[in-house]
Amino acid sequence: MLNKENILIVDDDIHILELIQRHLQSLNYHTYKAISVKEALEILKDTSIDLLITDLQMPGVDGLELIKYASAHYPKIPKLVVTGFPSIHGALDVMKSGATDYITKPFTKEELKSAIFKSLESKPKIDKSKVVKQEIETKPYGELIGSSIAMKKVTDVIERLKNNKATVFIHGESGTGKELVARSIHYMGKYSSSPFVVVNCGAIPENLLESELFGYVKGAFTGAEKDRKGFFQAANNGTIFLDEIGNASLSTQLRLLRVLQEKEVVRVGSQKSEKVDVRVVAATNVDLKDLIKKELFREDLYYRLTVVQIDVPSLLERVSDIPLLVDKFLFKYGIEYKDRFLKITPQAMDILKSYNWPGNIRELENVIQRAIIMCDRFVDVEHLPDNIKYQIDFSNTQKLVSLKEFEKNYILKVLKATNNNKTKAAKILQIDRKTLREKLK
Ligand SMILES: Nc1ncnc2c1ncn2[C@@H]1O[C@H](COP(=O)(O)OP(=O)(O)OP(=O)(O)O)[C@@H](O)[C@H]1O
Numbered sequence: 001m002l003n004k005e006n007i008l009i010v011d012d013d014i015h016i017l018e019l020i021q022r023h024l025q026s027l028n029y030h031t032y033k034a035i036s037v038k039e040a041l042e043i044l045k046d047t048s049i050d051l052l053i054t055d056l057q058m059p060g061v062d063g064l065e066l067i068k069y070a071s072a073h074y075p076k077i078p079k080l081v082v083t084g085f086p087s088i089h090g091a092l093d094v095m096k097s098g099a100t101d102y103i104t105k106p107f108t109k110e111e112l113k114s115a116i117f118k119s120l121e122s123k124p125k126i127d128k129s130k131v132v133k134q135e136i137e138t139k140p141y142g143e144l145i146g147s148s149i150a151m152k153k154v155t156d157v158i159e160r161l162k163n164n165k166a167t168v169f170i171h172g173e174s175g176t177g178k179e180l181v182a183r184s185i186h187y188m189g190k191y192s193s194s195p196f197v198v199v200n201c202g203a204i205p206e207n208l209l210e211s212e213l214f215g216y217v218k219g220a221f222t223g224a225e226k227d228r229k230g231f232f233q234a235a236n237n238g239t240i241f242l243d244e245i246g247n248a249s250l251s252t253q254l255r256l257l258r259v260l261q262e263k264e265v266v267r268v269g270s271q272k273s274e275k276v277d278v279r280v281v282a283a284t285n286v287d288l289k290d291l292i293k294k295e296l297f298r299e300d301l302y303y304r305l306t307v308v309q310i311d312v313p314s315l316l317e318r319v320s321d322i323p324l325l326v327d328k329f330l331f332k333y334g335i336e337y338k339d340r341f342l343k344i345t346p347q348a349m350d351i352l353k354s355y356n357w358p359g360n361i362r363e364l365e366n367v368i369q370r371a372i373i374m375c376d377r378f379v380d381v382e383h384l385p386d387n388i389k390y391q392i393d394f395s396n397t398q399k400l401v402s403l404k405e406f407e408k409n410y411i412l413k414v415l416k417a418t419n420n421n422k423t424k425a426a427k428i429l430q431i432d433r434k435t436l437r438e439k440l441k
């Protein structure tokens, strides 16, 4: 009998890795080996894994962090811990972190076998013919993170798009995750094994966009030496993502309208039409209604595109998601730059939660990336950029106060953010402790 399950084994001890691998191979499982959490994450990202077996104590990021991360990002994969007790982590910690089961070293082949069977049984049964889809489904909305009400609205719509090819229009400020939403629509849906083609209408010169999108025939223009397919043909049966749709010229818009209405494309330089079956997802951060008023965007196309509209919330509308996002980026960049998972102090987290993120998630991601590079053991207030540390809230203009009053409020705010640590507060304020003490008086 051939077991088709893919099992990922993570251990920094190459002998143990090979031992487990030999056992698994004799039981006819497909195996993947990783000697660090970093390697394991790469395999998890690219492969459909049915069971994760990990050691606990490893240099850098340890197995417990891997279990926690995998529980959040790949909740459907069972996780079996193989550990050499006595360990720094108690059994309770291990189970609390999201592990399915654990066995202790040394173990017999029979013990390993029965733990694997038990763990695999805890996994929901899936249709093996849909491996790609199953892999995506184990990630909650691909990479889309968020449990806020605003984000829930978005994922509810994505859920409704799973079994159809309705056209979708995504609107949201820069850096809010429009592309990620588009990807989720494709990869969560029924047609996820078909192509997902991204076209940035703002990056392709206007005169090329039409031939890139719809293809051309030989001789259509100088340089067109043979027939060529366009992005629409390439995306057939799948999804085409038209990013920055507001940049498409009026003549491209007319052709797009035709694709949406007739489900056919005509190559540049040709009269013949070809049938295409593609879901169109368009996105923009500009106000298309405004472009319509200026006669730069066709109103009929606008209505064709907005069959389903998703408004991606700004980070300010989903402050409760900030800790989750911070965690994701701490993990990602911690592993990339420092080979381990770095934590953040509550004070620094408070500042991140109260900042008015104009650049949205992309800005938050950059801030964490930088902080990871700047810090040694954990991320603290001092590793955040000045404009975030010294944020000033001008939104409430009715309450304009004197400079003295402002200074007092600001000092109190910094003290609060540093948990009343005067040394840290003085450092942020760039005054010495004595001056701070005097001001406090
Ligand atoms: N809900 C989310 N969970 C996790 N990461 C996210 C989420 N939304 C966005 N990101 C991350 O934020 C960054 C920006 O996302 P994305 O490129 O999708 O934004 P965008 O709206 O297309 O931006 P732009 O308008 O600049 O093109 C990416 O690195 C993405 O992975």
Ligand SMILES: [Mg+2]
Binding pocket: 178, 179, 243
């Ligand atoms: Mg984008």
